Structures are given as structure tokens and as C-alpha cells.
Amino acid sequence: MSNLASEIELECQCTEECGAVELLLQPKDRDLGGFSVRRLLPTARRKMVGPWIFFDHMGPAHFAAGTGINVRPHPHIGIATVTYLFEGEILHRDSLGSLQAIRPGDINLMVAGRGIVHSERERPAITQTDHVLHGLQLWLALPEAQEEIEPAFYHYPEDEVPATEVDGIPVRVMMGSAYGQTSPVKVFADTLYVEAWLQPGQRLTLPNAPERAVYVAKGALKAMDTDIPEHAMAVLSDQHGVVVEAVRETRLAIIGGEPFDKRYIEWNFVSSRKERIEQAKQDWKDGRFEKVPGDDKEFIPLPE
Template sequence: MTDDLFIQTIEPTTHDLGGFKVHRTLPSRPRTMVGPFVFFDQMGPAHLEVGNGIDVRPHPHINLATVTYLYAGAIDHRDSLGTFATIEPGAVNLMTAGRGIVHSERSPASERDKGPDLSGIQTWLALPERYEEIAPAFEHVPAARLPIVQSGGATARVIMGNLWGESAPTTVYAGTIYADILLEPGASIPIDAGADERALYVAMGEASVDGMKLEPTTLYVLRPGIAATLRSENGGRVVLCGGEDFKTPRHVWWNFVSSSRDRINQAKADWKAGNFPKVPGDDKEFIPIPEVPLTVSYP
């Protein structure tokens, strides 16, 4: 569906992972990227049984940055740099893979003991070509350091980039906007036209743009240059994301993103051969490379 406001509407592919669902809108057949965003997953919301949790075993990435943002619950992050960090709602974990990194994500023991909540957004950002092979890095930005904007009954946290006159401290490698917008019943907030590419996603509740209803778990790509107003009659939570238009395509295969197919093939061979570094404190398990990955780019 397209109109004067939107150039594209991307419905999710939904995977049931046992106890919780993941809704994936990027990459998709209709579109691979919105600004630097090349992967967009919503996890949950879900409440897992006592003693259960998520256990994403060590796995590799190259030539991208991962961004984890939670609405509820907590996740322990470990990586091959020796990082250990627990992310909680409202904070940001930014992991820059660069030339290669391995990480795991697991529910903390304290969460398993009470039955973990799981709700949040995981995204991957493509790196500009000049940064694809930089040294890997990890950055945790606490919720208290991310600016909050209040407007018309809406409360927006700026996760990355510059929005509504505020700037997040989170590192960016390309022009990037990313915000978590909480709308009280009857609230509204302007969506300006500043970025090359922008998209809106209703994670919870309901919302509309200039009177047009937005379906939940669907990514709406806004027409460039259009200013609009986001509203909610009954309350909702919306993601705004986007940034600069990449002039060269990115290839996605499993956990690998690159401007070069050859580089992805090299990463496949390196993971099969055990050439990636280990994750200190979580080096007994790993995710084997799949024959047919769930995450791929499309011609």
C-alpha cells in the first residue's frame, strides 16, 4: 500500500521461537534497507516460564553494528572482546562488528528465577564502506544518558542521532535517526522531514499518521521530504528509524552484512574453520553455520 505519505509498506515475517515470537520486517523482498538499518526485529512481548530464558549461543558478525533496545526484561551480552554487559529497558547496547566479532545473548539468572519478560527491538546497521573493516567495539549507553523529548502527551527517547533538537550520545557511523516514542491516549508528536529515509513501526497499541491508521508490526517507509504528525487515540509505542540513503547495496547472509559478496563468503569459510575469536566466559557452545539461513538479502 502506498499513498502520499508512504512509499512502501512492509509486513513482517513472523517466527515462533518457542515461548515468544519475533517479527522481522528487514531485510525483505520489497526492501533491504531504510537508511543504514538493514535488519529490524521485534522480540515479544512475552513472559517466559520460570526457569526458562533466551540462550543465543555465540555467533559471528562482520561489517555491521548491532543495536539492542529493550522495552522489558534483561539480556546478558558477552563478546569476543571480553565484554560483559547486562542491558535493561531504555538503555542501548551498540556492538560494532567491523572486521569481525563473536557474541552471545542470554537471560540473566535473576530473570530466569522469576520467569523472564522479553520485549524489545533488535536492529543491525550497515557500516559505510570506509568503516566496514574497522576494529570491533562495544558500547553500552544507560537509559539516563539518552535524551527524552516530551511533546503533546508523547514521550520520545532519542536512541541514536539528532531528533526534535536533541542529540543522543550513541556512536553513529552514518547519518542515523532512531527513537522510541511512547504515546499516551490522545497524544501527538511531529515527525520532521530531516532524514533521507525514514520509517515508522507500531510495536504496541495503536497509532496513526495524519489520520491514516498504522497496522502493528508493520514497517511504513515515509515519502522523502514529507513532514507529518504521529497520533494515538488509545495509546501506543512507535519506533522511528532511518537515516542517510546508502548509494551502494548491502548483501545479507545469515549474520553477515557487507558491500562485498566475496567478503561474506570469506566470513562463512572463517566461521566453518573456527578462525573467529572465542567469547570469554561462553566458549563451550556456538551456532553452526546454516545450510539455508533465515536472514538473507534479495535480488
């Protein structure tokens, strides 16, 4: 999903009233042909949180039989994509020959590096009935020394992602280390990605990280005196021991990690060098990227 959705940023000055919240991002929904996408990163005021440079919340999208998600082959460079579903299924294909159904709880990690092409569609068994698609799509910028590594694909089924309870709150550590758990999902820098499900009134102390943010996928939170409504992302200060409290039943995602130097982003391309993005654009126009086996008849043209 590469079309940028517009967003609204509400800045919260770091005062005693605000405490831990430096910036509150509240996106507008955008309909992308039957399903909505909420974009939290990048924004005009906040390009990245740690290595995370892109954060989309898609759906929940309800598809009638005979319809569904149908993203034609398109390229990436300089990033690793992370796909995580709450509901539904996506069929991933890429130019390495990978063919993988992504289901709720799984983590799909596609390393673009010097360049990869992939498509996101659905199996006929899914599209022939009414169905729902709901999840998160995120991009990790690669460290400058690894931006041109060989592309790779990793799939981690649900039972390989560590889960625990923190004061009665179910927590999954998707990437990095937190709450005494370390995820097996490959990382390229200090990276944090955690999911938690809180009942009303439950309180969770967030893990520390050089940069971090909390996203409310469902429900509502309070962080000290700051309200974090549904579908908002709170970018946090470096204050230790930040506690959030669920106002109602809440599903949240915590992202963060080490800060990166500036990255340029255009369409699906990310790099520390503008000229590398220009090269990738020309390579895509000239057909120099690898094709996707089994899905090589269509492609998304470079936006002009």
C-alpha cells in the same frame, strides 16, 4: 536472533490518499522456541531504511522459571548491532571480553566491523523465576570505508539517553538528533532512531531524514489517510512535516538516515562485497573467529 522470519509486504502507491506512506510492511510472527520475533527489515521489496538493514521486534515472551533466552555464540561482520529492551534483561558477552547486562531503557551498541562473536543469554537470577523479555534488535550497516574497522562495544545506560516532551508526548532520542536533542550513542553515518509514547488523539510531527520509517510497537497510528496498525512499519516518502496521530495508546519507533549503496546479507554477515561474505562463512566454519571468554564451549554452526 539470526533466523529469517517470513513477512508480508503491502505496497501503498504514493497518491493523494496515501500521502506520506510509500510502503506498509506487516510481518508474520514466528515462534523461536518460546518467544516470537517479528521481522520488518530486510524484506523482498525493502532491504534498508537509511543505514538500517535489520529490524526485529522480539516478544513479549513469557518464560517460566528454569527457561529463558539462550542464544549461543555466533559471529557478525560489517554491521553495528543495536539492542533495546522494553522489559526483561539480556546478558551480553562478546569476543572482546565484554560482559554486560542489558536492561530496559539501555542501548547496547556492538560494532562488528571486521568480525566479532557474541552470545545472548540470561543471568541465573533472572531464569530462576518467571520473567518476560520484550524489545527491539536492529542492525546498522557500516559505511563501505568502515566495514572492516576494529570491533568495539559500547553500552549506554538509560539515564544517558536524552528524553524530552514534544506537545506533551514523551520522546527519547536514541541515536542521531531530533526535537532539539542529540544522543551520545555513536553513529557512523547520518542515523536516526527515536522512540515516542502517544495517548489516543495525540499528534506528533516526525523528524525529517533522507530516508525514514515509523514502526508501531504497540497501538495504532494514522498518517494522513493511511492506517498503520500494530506491528506494522510504514516507510515514508521525503515529504516534510509528516504528522502521525495515535488511534489508541501507542509506542512507536522512528528509524532513518542517509541512504546506502547496496549491501549483501547472508546469515549474520553483511558486506558491500559478496566475496567478503564467503570469506566470513569459511572463517566461521574453520574456527578462525575469536572465542567469547566465559562462553567458549558452544557455538551456532553455519547454516548449510
